[in-house]
Amino acid sequence: MAETESAPGAQEFIPPQADTIDQLRAAAAGCQGCELYRNASQTVFGRGDERARVVFVGEQPGDMEDQKGLPFVGPAGRVLRRAVDDAGIDPGHIYLTNAVKHFRFELRGKRRIHQTPDRVHITACRPWLVAEFARLRPEVVVVLGATAAKALLGPAFRVTKQRGELLPWPDAAQRPQDFKRVPVDQAGKVADAPEAQLLATIHPSAVLRADNQDVAYEGLVADLTVAARALAA
Numbered sequence: 249m250a251e252t253e254s255a256p257g258a259q260e261f262i263p264p265q266a267d268t269i270d271q272l273r274a275a276a277a278g279c280q281g282c283e284l285y286r287n288a289s290q291t292v293f294g295r296g297d298e299r300a301r302v303v304f305v306g307e308q309p310g311d312m313e314d315q316k317g318l319p320f321v322g323p324a325g326r327v328l329r330r331a332v333d334d335a336g337i338d339p340g341h342i343y344l345t346n347a348v349k350h351f352r353f354e355l356r357g358k359r360r361i362h363q364t365p366d367r368v369h370i371t372a373c374r375p376w377l378v379a380e381f382a383r384l385r386p387e388v389v390v391v392l393g394a395t396a397a398k399a400l401l402g403p404a405f406r407v408t409k410q411r412g413e414l415l416p417w418p419d420a421a422q423r424p425q426d427f428k429r430v431p432v433d434q435a436g437k438v439a440d441a442p443e444a445q446l447l448a449t450i451h452p453s454a455v456l457r458a459d460n461q462d463v464a465y466e467g468l469v470a471d472l473t474v475a476a477r478a479l480a481a
């Protein structure tokens with residue numbers, strides 16, 4: 249698949265009058281903000297409780313997610329669900345999404361091999377993430393892996409150095425002003441976003457790729473336990 253240097257971006261596909269995540273999801277099904285929609289099966293939008301206390305942001309849908317149209321339903325999603333449970337986070341109060349909402353892959357024979365999204369895809373898709381956050385009110389945002397960290401926190405953020413550390417949200421974001429004001433009614437009234445915290449950790453797929461999966465998994469659970477404690481505080 250050829251690398252693209254620019255893309256129009258998702259903004260023009262986002263209906264300004266969309267009040268709910270469901271309305272955003274319906275609009276995202278027709279997004280052509282970058283070239284990834286051409287080869288993927290469908291847009292994989294976020295899912296979960298709109299009033300979720302914890303919002304997880306991953307990289308992009310994988311092969312299984314692309315087929316089912318749902319995020320985190322493949323092997324990495326199973327690791328994440330187990331880690332959420334083990335960390336003591338209520339799975340009924342989470343929302344799961346990705347920085348990039350179409351599956352980027354390379355065909356090798358009949359196999360579709362995951363390809364990390366480029367900066368152009370992350371930038372093109374960011375308006376969906378901003379639109380989701382405008383309709384969510386998390387207490388903790390969990391960023392999963394380097395791609396999601398780049399999308400939300402900028403290219404200088406290093407997950408390896410800052411994982412497990414609670415940071416202020418949205419002040420820690422790249423362009424925090426994108427996340428600071430949120431709509432509060434259908435008449436267009438906006439207010440300051442409620443204060444929240446952000447924590448970065450590894451992507452659950454990194455557990456599956458690790459030489460020592462047990463150690464990697466324990467590290468993921470330890471980071472999520474920090475998020476769980478922040479909820480309880």
Ligand code: SF4
Nearest residue numbers: 279281282350372373
């Ligand atoms: S990856 Fe994002 S910006 Fe690109 S087409 Fe899909 S939804 Fe639109």
